[in-house]
Amino acid sequence: MRLLIHNLLMCNVSKCDQNNYPLIIKVDKSIIVQTEFKQDLIVKLIQKLDFQALSQTVKSLGDDTFPEQIPQDFIKDLQFLQRMHRILYETHIITGELTCPNPQCQRTYPIVNGIPNMILTEDEI
Amino acid sequence: MIKKKQLDSCLSQIDDFEKPIWKLEQYMTPFDMASSMIQHIMMNEDISGQIVADLGCGTGMLSAAILCAGAHHVIGYEIDKQAADIAQKNLEEVHGSGFDIILTDIQYHKFKGQVDTIIMNPPFGTKNENIDTIFLKKSFGKTIIYDKNIVEEIFIHYIRLQLDNIYKDQENQIIELLRFQKHTSFHYQNDS
Numbered sequence: 435m436r437l438l439i440h441n442l443l444m445c446n447v448s449k450c451d452q453n454n455y456p457l458i459i460k461v462d463k464s465i466i467v468q469t470e471f472k473q474d475l476i477v478k479l480i481q482k483l484d485f486q487a488l489s490q491t492v493k494s495l496g497d498d499t500f501p502e503q504i505p506q507d508f509i510k511d512l513q514f515l516q517r518m519h520r521i522l523y524e525t526h527i528i529t530g531e532l533t534c535p536n537p538q539c540q541r542t543y544p545i546v547n548g549i550p551n552m553i554l555t556e557d558e559i
Numbered sequence: 560m561i562k563k564k565q566l567d568s569c570l571s572q573i574d575d576f577e578k579p580i581w582k583l584e585q586y587m588t589p590f591d592m593a594s595s596m597i598q599h600i601m602m603n604e605d606i607s608g609q610i611v612a613d614l615g616c617g618t619g620m621l622s623a624a625i626l627c628a629g630a631h632h633v634i635g636y637e638i639d640k641q642a643a644d645i646a647q648k649n650l651e652e653v654h655g656s657g658f659d660i661i662l663t664d665i666q667y668h669k670f671k672g673q674v675d676t677i678i679m680n681p682p683f684g685t686k687n688e689n690i691d692t693i694f695l696k697k698s699f700g701k702t703i704i705y706d707k708n709i710v711e712e713i714f715i716h717y718i719r720l721q722l723d724n725i726y727k728d729q730e731n732q733i734i735e736l737l738r739f740q741k742h743t744s745f746h747y748q749n750d751s
Binding site for chain 1: 608610631632634638640643644647656657659660661662663664667668669670671672673
């Protein structure tokens with residue numbers, strides 16, 4: 435699971451409708467797989483993301499220096515763009531867990547073989 | 560633009576479901592059909608650089624097709640773990656990278672965010688009535704919020720295919736290829 439995907443996931447439990455995003459990540463195993471950096475595509479993607487959620491998540495994973503907001507001249511900031519590429523496309527979480535931040539819910543979704551399992555039980559739908 | 564021969568040879572490597580689950584209407588989209596669908600899409604827009612969602616990706620045939628045709632990244636949504644694992648293997652073999660798979664029930668999945676194009680060859684509803692409508696509804700969003708600042712087109716390409724002999728019900732035929740076009744992008748969220 436890439437962090438790009440994590441940005442699209444919220445707690446699926448039907449009744450959980452507040453404070454259900456972003457999911458808290460616990461990493462057991464992750465790998466970096468290098469892929470081609472495409473500047474214009476990263477720029478496009480950054481504008482579509484929930485950047486606040488990404489920032490929160492990256493910080494929770496130990497990177498204190500990650501910006502809270504998109505830097506003003508980000509389109510020309512190659513260093514920032516390459517960092518975003520590394521974080522969004524090249525970092526794969528192979529094993530771990532996603533936990534709902536809602537204290538009344540805290541449902542955990544496992545990540546196995548790089549695939550997050552968001553399927554609910556009968557009483558959660 | 561990729562040639563049909565290259566696309567076909569890329570897709571002929573895709574492995575099928577191991578033991579198709581009758582209740583989920585599992586069958587692999589024939590590779591020439593996937594190829595035709597993707598060529599149709601390519602005639603209407605430039606998929607290079609796009610982020611695409613494949614709803615009900617199965618073993619990854621449509622995802623592989625759109626990746627081979629130049630999409631930047633594909634997100635496959637699939638309910639069956641075995642199919643998802645096969646899809647992962649297939650896509651790794653055929654394309655190496657550029658995809659992610661989410662194991663989920665599309666009926667109850669809360670979608671967030673934006674993609675450029677959604678593709679699917681969903682179940683039809685012979686076993687689970689109205690499931691095809693659910694797939695479509697989830698693509699458009701139950702609650703649609705129009706963001707006036709962004710103008711993009713989201714295409715939904717949908718092939719209807721009748722069940723084949725495995726289920727001993729009907730014959731294998733393409734009924735229709737439906738294409739929906741929306742002129743504003745949307746952020747879609749589950750009704751809450």
